Amino acid sequence: MxxxxxxxxxxxxxxxxxxxxxxxxxxxxxxxxxxxxxxxxxxxxxxxxxxxxxxxxxxxxxxxxxxxxxxxxxxxxxxxxxxxxxxxxxxxxxxxxxxxxxxxxxxxxxxxxxxxxxxxxxxxxxxxxxxxxxxxxxxxxxxxxxxxxxxxxxxxxxxxxxxxxxxxxxxxxxxxxxxxxFDNKQQNIVNSDLVREEARLPAVSSAMLFDIFPFIIVFGEDMVIQSIGRSLTEILPRMVGMKMDEYFDVVRPLIEFKFDTVLARSNNIFELTTNEPVAKLLKNFGALNEDDVDDIEDMDNLMEDAGEEKFLHLKGQMHYMQDWNVVMFLCSPAIKDLDQLGLSGLYVCDLSMHDFSRDLLLASSQQSSDLREALDSEVEKTKLMEESMQKLDEEMRRSDQLLSQMMPKSVSDKVKSGASTVDTCEIFESVTIIFNDIPMFSDICAKCDGMQIVTMLNTMFGIFDILSDRNQIYKVETVKDCFVGVCGAPERVNNHAERIMDMALDMRDCVQFVPDPRPGVEDHIKIRLGSHSGQVVGGIVGNKCPRYCLFGDAMNTSSRMMSFGEPQKVHVSGVVAGLLPKAFTVTERGKVTVKGKGEMVTFWVDSKANRVPPSREEVLPNEAKEK
The missing domain is CATH 3.90.1520.10 (H-NOX domain)
Structure with a gap:
């Protein structure tokens, strides 16, 4: 194709x-x-x-x-x-x-x-x-x-x-x-005077006809070849007397090769091809071997056959002569170059003089090398273009991947379609947010060098990224030692509190795989986790380095839950506790005076029934590969 x-x-x-x-x-x-x-x-x-x-x-x-x-x-x-x-x-x-x-x-x-x-x-x-x-x-x-x-x-x-x-x-x-x-009324009527004038012209002799059309083939209702033109007589004289449907196969049009079918397709150009290679026919002067008549080669896919030049192709019009009840195939050989002309046993002088067969053949031979070079050049340019387009696609994929890390896909699609930052803003009525930090982060910074701190944070946040994908949580941002995640925005879901608590428990359990880098401390780092549910506004902030941010009281309250929490515990507001299913074990902490909020009744989320914590291999895949 x-x-x-x-x-x-x-x-x-x-x-x-x-x-x-x-x-x-x-x-x-x-x-x-x-x-x-x-x-x-x-x-x-x-x-x-x-x-x-x-x-x-x-x-x-x-x-x-x-x-x-x-x-x-x-x-x-x-x-x-x-x-x-x-x-x-x-x-x-x-x-x-x-x-x-x-x-x-x-x-x-x-x-x-x-x-x-x-x-x-x-x-x-x-x-x-x-x-x-x-x-x-x-x-x-x-x-x-x-x-x-x-x-x-x-x-x-x-x-x-x-x-x-x-x-x-x-x-x-x-x-x-x-x-x-459709309206198929003919607009032009043939001039009857012209028809009568043509009727008075003298009849053309068969000798002249066969000289004008050197490749003509005349066959009757029984499909037997009765006469052939001058040039065909030169190369395949014994063709006369053979049956057309045994000697040739129809390449075009796609019809059964019968006399009545040919008559119905008089408006079509016919292309016939010999059933035997032309070299074999030339040796026998055009005669078919008797064994070959019953074993005709299938030519249905000849147009895609790389060896099609081995067969003689004839192309032309089938004209019915009613007075004689015969069909005259007025044709010429379909030959693309001089090499194929020689293989067919023909010479330039055998081709018709009244059409452009000779001119086209000679011109094609002269221009074939230039055309081949032009086509090769076009193929090379196309190949280079395809390689360039593949590289462009790869860069576009990288750009999309980078953009998806900066903002949600639904929001990045809006930005790519030309939406302004204000147009990306949405109100989310109910979401759940998780905050975490490392209580001893200041002490770690004081006692460790920069590379140790970066390694620790990379390990911790890398684990949290894997857990975000596992629990379908969107990571809003990481600042210093603080991770902020949300569920319910930008994709709205009903069980946002449950997903965030699954994430919080996974975070609490997986920090055991992150060692505390302080000298003399043989333990893992410890984190505080806090969560609250409520309304937020989400949207893009900034032009030079745009980020997807959330704003609202729910963000402040979640941060307060973290700040007033304890290491290795998940501290949540009453709103979150009320949204959790019974599978979670929730313990009331009591009233806590929260800065900017006053007294609040808060809760600890301890565990979840039938929950399986992530393994080290799941959250640290690179470590497993190195081993």
């Missing part, structure tokens, strides 16, 4: 849902590349892998998404310079649809490994027509509907209704029939 389709997928999400939605989808799908080179081939599974994540993330159905993606394709095609091709493919919508199958033939020069769908029209009426769609890929029906609606609206200024009247899978090919309803 070419990158043009993948870029169509990405571009539609960016246009409708935003850049951030696309980043989310590709990261969920583990796709590092944010952009795709339109001429590069990517794995077929890439779209389905992205689509599964897109539908869940964006909250849309597959049909809705693919139809919108198909509609956006027409806009994307215009950006890449294909708009003129679409605009000039047909004078009216019916002309466009009749020539739709041929469109992909033109694109094969830019996309040589294209596995294009096939289309043909029938049952035309003044009110619409039936369009038949064939594809090796599944799941693109709605995508095609979106493309057809976009073409009708963009280039023909009309709205069309499209219904799926039949859909089935035959072998590995999807067959879908669309009923298109």
């Amino acid at each position: 070419y990158g043009l389709i993948v870029e169509n997928f990405a571009g539609y999400i960016k246009t409708k849902y935003g850049e951030e939605a696309w980043d989310t989808v590709r990261r969920l799908a583990n796709i590092d590349t944010p952009t795709f080179a339109i001429h590069q081939v990517y794995p077929e599974q890439l779209i389905s892998k992205l689509a599964k994540k897109a539908f869940n993330t964006l909250g849309c159905t597959a049909d809705e998404f693919y139809e919108g993606m198909g509609f956006y394709f027409v806009e994307l095609a215009g950006k890449y310079g294909y708009g003129d091709v679409l605009a000039l493919l047909g004078r009216e919508l019916r002309d466009f649809l009749n020539g739709l199958d041929n469109l992909h033939e033109y694109l094969k020069f830019s996309y040589p490994r294209l596995r294009a769908p096939s289309y043909f029209v029938d049952n035309e009426t003044p009110n619409g027509l039936v369009l038949h769609y064939r594809s090796k890929r599944r799941g693109f029906t709605s995508y095609t509907v979106g493309q057809l609606k976009a073409v009708a609206q963009t280039y023909y200024k009309m709205q069309i209704d499209i219904d799926v009247i039949e859909s089935e899978i035959l072998f590995d090919t999807v067959h879908v029939s669309f009923q298109l309803k």
